[in-house]
Amino acid sequence: MQAPVEIFRSDYKSPANWVTEVTLDFDIYSGSTIVKSTLSVVKNEGSTVEKGDLILDGDDSSVKLKEIYLDGEKLNSGSDYTLTSSQLIVHSSCFTGKSSFKLETTVSIVPEDNTQLSGFYKSGSMYCSQCEAEGFRRITYYPDRPDNMAKFTHVKITADADSYPILLSNGNLVSTTEKDGEGRHSAVWEDPFPKPSYLFAVVVGDLGSIKDSYTTTSGRNVHLEIFSEKENVGKLDYAMESLKNSMKWDEDKFGLEYDLDIYNVVAVNDFNMGAMENKGLNVFNTAYVLADQKTATDGDFERVEGVIGHEYFHNWTGNRVTCRDWFQLTLKEGLTVFRDQEFSGDMGSNDVTRIENVKGLRGRQFAEDAGPMSHPIRPESYVAIDNFYTATVYSKGAEVIRMYNTILGEAGFRKGMDLYFERHDGSAATCDDFRAAMADANEADLEQFSRWYTQKGTPTVKYSSSYDPSTSTFTLDLSQHTASAPDNEPFHIPVAFGVIDSETGAELVESQVLHFKEASKSFEFKLSSDPKGTAVPSVMRGFSAPVKIVSEASPATQKTDLLTLAAYDTDGFNRWEAGQKLYTEAIFTQLAGDDVNLDGVYQAFEQTLTSPKISDDSIRAYGLMLPSESGLAEDMDIIDPIGLHDARTAIKKKLARKFQAGVAELYDRLTKEMSGAPFEVNSKAVGKRRLRNTCLDYACANKDTDEEVIASAQLAHKHYFEANCMTDQVAAMSILSNVHGVPEAEKLRDEVLSKFFDDANGDALVLNKWFTIQAVSSKPDVLEDVISLTSHPEFTMTNPNRCRSLIGAFTANSAAFHAEDGAGYKFIGEKIGILDAMNPQIASRMVGCLISFKRYDENRATKMRAELSKILEIEGLSPDTFEIVSKALS
Numbered sequence: 001m002q003a004p005v006e007i008f009r010s011d012y013k014s015p016a017n018w019v020t021e022v023t024l025d026f027d028i029y030s031g032s033t034i035v036k037s038t039l040s041v042v043k044n045e046g047s048t049v050e051k052g053d054l055i056l057d058g059d060d061s062s063v064k065l066k067e068i069y070l071d072g073e074k075l076n077s078g079s080d081y082t083l084t085s086s087q088l089i090v091h092s093s094c095f096t097g098k099s100s101f102k103l104e105t106t107v108s109i110v111p112e113d114n115t116q117l118s119g120f121y122k123s124g125s126m127y128c129s130q131c132e133a134e135g136f137r138r139i140t141y142y143p144d145r146p147d148n149m150a151k152f153t154h155v156k157i158t159a160d161a162d163s164y165p166i167l168l169s170n171g172n173l174v175s176t177t178e179k180d181g182e183g184r185h186s187a188v189w190e191d192p193f194p195k196p197s198y199l200f201a202v203v204v205g206d207l208g209s210i211k212d213s214y215t216t217t218s219g220r221n222v223h224l225e226i227f228s229e230k231e232n233v234g235k236l237d238y239a240m241e242s243l244k245n246s247m248k249w250d251e252d253k254f255g256l257e258y259d260l261d262i263y264n265v266v267a268v269n270d271f272n273m274g275a276m277e278n279k280g281l282n283v284f285n286t287a288y289v290l291a292d293q294k295t296a297t298d299g300d301f302e303r304v305e306g307v308i309g310h311e312y313f314h315n316w317t318g319n320r321v322t323c324r325d326w327f328q329l330t331l332k333e334g335l336t337v338f339r340d341q342e343f344s345g346d347m348g349s350n351d352v353t354r355i356e357n358v359k360g361l362r363g364r365q366f367a368e369d370a371g372p373m374s375h376p377i378r379p380e381s382y383v384a385i386d387n388f389y390t391a392t393v394y395s396k397g398a399e400v401i402r403m404y405n406t407i408l409g410e411a412g413f414r415k416g417m418d419l420y421f422e423r424h425d426g427s428a429a430t431c432d433d434f435r436a437a438m439a440d441a442n443e444a445d446l447e448q449f450s451r452w453y454t455q456k457g458t459p460t461v462k463y464s465s466s467y468d469p470s471t472s473t474f475t476l477d478l479s480q481h482t483a484s485a486p487d488n489e490p491f492h493i494p495v496a497f498g499v500i501d502s503e504t505g506a507e508l509v510e511s512q513v514l515h516f517k518e519a520s521k522s523f524e525f526k527l528s529s530d531p532k533g534t535a536v537p538s539v540m541r542g543f544s545a546p547v548k549i550v551s552e553a554s555p556a557t558q559k560t561d562l563l564t565l566a567a568y569d570t571d572g573f574n575r576w577e578a579g580q581k582l583y584t585e586a587i588f589t590q591l592a593g594d595d596v597n598l599d600g601v602y603q604a605f606e607q608t609l610t611s612p613k614i615s616d617d618s619i620r621a622y623g624l625m626l627p628s629e630s631g632l633a634e635d636m637d638i639i640d641p642i643g644l645h646d647a648r649t650a651i652k653k654k655l656a657r658k659f660q661a662g663v664a665e666l667y668d669r670l671t672k673e674m675s676g677a678p679f680e681v682n683s684k685a686v687g688k689r690r691l692r693n694t695c696l697d698y699a700c701a702n703k704d705t706d707e708e709v710i711a712s713a714q715l716a717h718k719h720y721f722e723a724n725c726m727t728d729q730v731a732a733m734s735i736l737s738n739v740h741g742v743p744e745a746e747k748l749r750d751e752v753l754s755k756f757f758d759d760a761n762g763d764a765l766v767l768n769k770w771f772t773i774q775a776v777s778s779k780p781d782v783l784e785d786v787i788s789l790t791s792h793p794e795f796t797m798t799n800p801n802r803c804r805s806l807i808g809a810f811t812a813n814s815a816a817f818h819a820e821d822g823a824g825y826k827f828i829g830e831k832i833g834i835l836d837a838m839n840p841q842i843a844s845r846m847v848g849c850l851i852s853f854k855r856y857d858e859n860r861a862t863k864m865r866a867e868l869s870k871i872l873e874i875e876g877l878s879p880d881t882f883e884i885v886s887k888a889l890s
């Protein structure tokens, strides 16, 4: 193995030479593709690099150099250029005295053998490329770094005309040729916008498509086309609707229009990530673009809308302005996630979207930031940049962008965005450039705010409050501290804040944003009137900063405060949050084995179940749901996965028993309301399904005796067979998949599982659900099921979605994965070894489930560490997996 090299942010230097223009020629034959490139090179006058050599990246495990010419002269190995396993270095002696020159190379690659899915590869019957972050160097020799923006003036693709009628690349189609004597045809594309190599794309195949068009505000008519394998063309309509909505939204919200005449999207089966924003030619994982009533859940529809928006929004935040180097990744990703979240909120409900996003952040990013992979949103070093497409860079990065919006206000944020584009359009920028644009456009001081880019860890904000009636003064005391990074300097934390009267629910101060910049500080407020009850602080409204928020009031006061907020807070997020905190407290009391007083929890649950004030069914549903095990785990120093699972299940059962009648009544009412209604995907219909399926879950949780187990299985079975959509089927099947030990109920479980499989009729995305639901089951023998599913004829490790649907899903089944005997760890350890040889990116992401061993007890930690040590000994281990494992073990 080549010794992994660590790269540091502080070492950035602009290169000695720039490539300004590129032509590429892809000649595709089965088993071999020839790529010819012509690079126009100029000296970079601003460079501080000492030697002027032209450095081209190239991965020699993929590209084989055939020929190389400089201004028409053939170059010789050794005297003119040096070839290493990762670079082609053209000595400056070959071009001294030239202000510019052309370099031509010919290489061959074998996309059919590319199992890493980075570079140019085959997926089913089509060829496609994936270049972010460093895939272009697996296609040809090139300065594969995002600060080199070049015009791709001529990209010619030639392939067999019958097998590959569709030939796509970025930008505009310049010309095509008819089938020639050998049955081959070609197309030439040109992209007028300079771009870094990571945004390059080619797709070649026999594809179907749907077409539409969009006229921008300034009158540009854009041809929209979404391609997929022919059998999936019927599942593209929702993506097209979402695309048009995205285009409109970016015009309305940020004044940003699309800039080419063509916008193409292609759905690909084998894809490492969600989707890719290649200029004018997005490539999507099928899971984030295909959706219809029969095969997609409401969650899937929501993800399609969000990811279509995300990739579209990248056209400005990522493509027009890109990243100077990969340490700046959050510049485009945090910002674009923020934009897609705002878009999704505006398309549906802002409160619902906010709750979902915060659940996601707490479940994944908080855990990452508490483990060995903890890093600031702008990392300081990396071995494999692919390892830094993380929840921190994406989700916490989006929270950091949201804080600018909170601090500067929506109008101020827009001014900052306008200035950012004015300054940096057409170039490669840094996170500091973005912060400077926000500060300068608003004459704001964002110096301290920069710590969000340099410091890691999740800060904890503690608060307490008091009220002095003699002066009508309300005092809020705040302190901040990062337990996992105690040396952190104080952050600039925007605290959205209000005060609620526990008796009347009235707001006692105007809702406002406090700028909390010290280790601790007191804020004083004059209340508008004396409270009739007590004055209850509502802190961090809308989750105004990515922190843990902890009250220092007595347990009794906390409980009554939470009940006030759950009932009255004018902030939708904090109303939900108050209920979650009550549930959390109950679950931890149960886990500690103490007597749980559920009065408060019952009161909050009942209010949520019945209050006529809640008009959104999704909000009602989320208010009834208990916090997730992964979210709860972040509140424990040493995680007890099985105890946590059992405690949560116990509280759920108690709620189910107490509210059996109310839940059943709501379920029946919704069933009646929805029966015969046409299937729709909008917040109202989705909310109804979400609420009804939440009721089903509680109705089925109430099972101590065999009779009750059978009754709940029957209810879920009926729900399944009466379902008119995938959402309801998945809800029912998920419940049934947990059934074990009661033969009569198991029969119903097996009937549904096999019906689901048969009805899937080979549909890849539906089969993924079938695998996942079984892998996350709470059955005690779930690992045996998973192991036997790995030999199912439909299972394969080579397709990332399928691999994740079974193996990845099992690692998320915390109680089973962390079984005390270590069998879960052993199973995963072996799979990672196999996977690493095929697809390092997928392997290194999967190994994340083993690295936080310090958060577990000694027995578990020892066993997890042992698996990591074994992985580290694998001969030829990828730098990707090496980086994660070695960090964890160090």
Ligand code: PHE
Pocket: 130, 132, 133, 273, 274, 275, 276, 277, 310, 311, 333, 389
């Ligand atoms: N840039 C892509 C996105 O966020 C993610 C991605 C990264 C896709 C690397 C492929 C490879 O939209």
Ligand code: ZN
Pocket: 310, 314, 332, 333, 336
């Ligand atoms: Zn992105």
